[in-house]
Amino acid sequence: MEITTKNIIVTKKEYEIFKKLIETSHTVDPIEKKSHRKLYEELKTATIVNEREFPNKVVRLNSVVTIQTSFGRKDGMQLVLPSEGDLSKRKLSIMSPMGSALVGYKEGDVVVWNLPNGEDTIKIEKVINEINAV
Numbered sequence: 001m002e003i004t005t006k007n008i009i010v011t012k013k014e015y016e017i018f019k020k021l022i023e024t025s026h027t028v029d030p031i032e033k034k035s036h037r038k039l040y041e042e043l044k045t046a047t048i049v050n051e052r053e054f055p056n057k058v059v060r061l062n063s064v065v066t067i068q069t070s071f072g073r074k075d076g077m078q079l080v081l082p083s084e085g086d087l088s089k090r091k092l093s094i095m096s097p098m099g100s101a102l103v104g105y106k107e108g109d110v111v112v113w114n115l116p117n118g119e120d121t122i123k124i125e126k127v128i129n130e131i132n133a134v
Contacts, residue, residue: 001110001121008104009047009058017061018103019043021082021095034114035097046104057107057127061094065102066126073125079103098122 010018022036022043049055059065059079066075077092079102085093092099101113107127112119 001123003112003121004105004109007045007047008042009049009055009106010043010060010104011051011054012048013051014061014103015043015046015048017081018094025095027095031097031114031116032095035100036095038114039100039103042104054129055106056129058129059102059105059124059127060129062130063102064128064130065124067102068123068125070120 018039022040025032025036027033027036054060061079061081064076064078066073067077068074077090079094079099080091082093082095085091085096085099094100094103097114101111101122102124105111105124107124110121110123113122
């Protein structure tokens with residue numbers, strides 16, 4: 001699988017939310033810190049679009065995604081704010097290493113995410129964006 005390397009796509013509102021979450025994060029976990037730094041760097045070169053121009057198959061806050069990792073396939077994971085994260089309910093925090101790796105990429109992309117023993121890849125198989133996105 002070829003890793004996707006391009007500018008991520010975010011809305012102005014989500015750009016501000018993600019930037020603030022990273023800047024105010026107090027995590028001591030080295031993997032989370034590395035993931036936050038990667039997203040922060042990606043935000044610096046992100047393509048920022050208004051709500052009406054946002055592509056339907058790009059991962060954003062409240063997207064429901066189906067992904068494939070080396071650990072297997074995960075169906076119906078919803079990206080949410082950290083306060084709503086609960087894996088038992090299939091709600092993945094945007095600030096988790098996996099969540100922050102997915103933001104701004106589209107269906108079909110292969111992205112890198114950080115694990116305690118190094119990096120791995122995630123293939124984004126399906127993205128569903130409902131009208132209740134931010």
